[in-house]
Amino acid sequence: MHEIAQHWIEGTLLGSPVAKALGFRLLTAEPESVTIALPYSEDATTVPGVLHGGVIATLIDTVAAAASASGFSDADADATGGATTDLTVHYLLPGTGDLTATADVVSRTRTSTLSDIKVTDDDGRLIATGVASSRVFRRR
Template sequence: MTSQVMAGPPVVAHHGRMHPLARTWIDDVLAGSPVARSLGIEVLDARPEEVRLGLAFRDDLTTVPGVLHGGVIATVMDVAGAAASASGLTDRDDATGGATTQLDISYVSAGTGDLVATATVLDRTRSTTHSHVVVRGADGRLVATAQVTSRIFRRSRA
């Protein structure tokens, strides 16, 4: 990841046939949320069932000098899992929102620079998705992995 990617508004590549509703949820609701904006989480790529997010290293996101706080990495993984869940939605899903119901993280190495999180949906039902998230440093080094379970909320049928 380069500083060009992280400077200014993101240039988001949307490949495949992702529904406009999914794009709106990913770009406006998830990446546009106050927490994602305050951390600087950006959408690098989004396609049905897979999303890549970026996070530029900042000193104010560290635990000790040079090392990103684990909670920051967890938040990136949570947003990535939610975005992957949203990436497969269409009007037929009648979805109104969602929430993470489980986030299981394994930290492998310290986050000492820019990060890229890739989230892939492993299983999708009408009300739940299970995603795998991999976070790597800009040098390709594995930083963390996670399993994310997301609940999809739907309009109640009268």
């Protein structure tokens, strides 16, 4: 993976206070696909034993942004940041343990990406899915 992509994923996204507080950990990263782990914590629950939906949405949002950044190369040295412009989450099962989220970029332009996200638990059950549009900001 290009060093610019690596900087955005590891330094900016996973280095953010919220990612650190939730314990996000990069498992795999290659151009157009990223997987991030979320360890279970009682501090991240709504009711005992069930992860808060907002925590799962944050995982989906972060892995989608990382997938967007994963395709960066020398041509993206002018990138100054990014933002999620649209996020859809479908909760399928309660998150009651460690989770893993994988985002795959399905469409990329110079200023935006569209990613498909799947969140699974340690037993391979599909906990949630998501679709995210990400915008890339550039120097003018």
